[in-house]
Amino acid sequence: MSKKKVALVVEYKGTEYKGWQAQKYDVPTVQKYLETALSKIAAHTVKVVCAGRTDASVHASAQVVHFETDAERSEKAWTLGVNSNLPKDIAVVAAANMHSSFHARFSAVSRRYRYVIYSSPLRPAIMSKEVTWTHKSLDISKMQQAAKVFVGKHDFSSFRAVGCQAHTPVRTILNFEIYQSGQYIVLDIRANAFLHHMIRNFAGVLMTIGAGEEEVSWARKVLEARDRTKGGITGPPEGLYFVDAEYPEEFKVPKVALGPHFLPYFEEPSYELPS
Structure with a gap:
């Protein structure tokens, strides 16, 4: 058989x-x-x-x-x-x-993750293991400006873990959106592939900028340094979710609602599959 x-x-x-x-x-x-x-x-x-x-x-x-x-x-x-x-x-x-x-x-032609930050002076209890908590107030507009630097094909050496086993640090970020609803701030990232700790390192840089501890221009400096030691902290793992893998239509892979499901609905940008 x-x-x-x-x-x-x-x-x-x-x-x-x-x-x-x-x-x-x-x-x-x-x-x-x-x-x-x-x-x-x-x-x-x-x-x-x-x-x-x-x-x-x-x-x-x-x-x-x-x-x-x-x-x-x-x-x-x-x-x-x-x-x-x-x-x-x-x-x-x-x-x-x-x-x-x-x-x-x-x-798979692309993969998509969401990183969920809970910004509040006091820590959460119910979602303590499902979000990344920061007591700092974050400026989402600065984070959105900084994230634009990462879109496109780049050498992301500054955002890969020291032990990353990928053959090349070059990846293509197809979309990088940042949403806010109440105390939730969501990094929504779609790429052809990701490096080890890449998204958590994005989160560390963007949270630092959002907190006013670095300027928006720092994101480009970190990217262009191609040096992990210049990239600041790595965000905690608790807020990270694998939310989608995209495939050519002929495979008819089952689709489910985009998660994580406790989040409010966000207006979806129009996406195209990479060639």
Whole structure:
């Protein structure tokens, strides 16, 4: 029997996990729990590939994965059945059979993250692990001006982690929007791909500028320095969400509402897939 390829859209709260990727040591990861649950439903060992790995304490509202199976199962089995075997903070929210050429990582033409900041003099209790809290008042207009510098194709060496294993620091930022609703400030970033800690380093620079501790022009200075030591602090992981991976239309990857779902609706700019 020939194997079929199945794509899933997965949502998870990363607080209790050591990141997405399964590790050789026995530590909790999202991939480990998802593969275990899928293997029970498929009745054979399942290995998954994701669109973009996430670090410890980072969340996802629409992580895309694929796996191969020779098991005959319904969409409900890959959603409701798998969810019954998952921890409460991981859930499959969509599933679909895919063409054999589909690859969750290599077929993706862009990825999108949102970084959620909660700006308030007092720390939150209810969302303490789902947002990045700052007691400082942030000037969103300055942050928006600074973020424009990052749009386009650049060498982002100043924004990559020291241990980043990417072959090149060059990435293309397709859109960088910043929204505010009440005490939430959201960095909404879409790119062809990202470097390790890239978004959290963007957040660190923009929060510093928003707090008035550096001028708007500092963003360009950091970018052009191509030196991580010039880039200031790395933002905490708690506010970071993987919210979308985009694919050519012919693959018909399931789409879900853009998250994280506690946020108010923001007017969406018109986007085009990169060529």
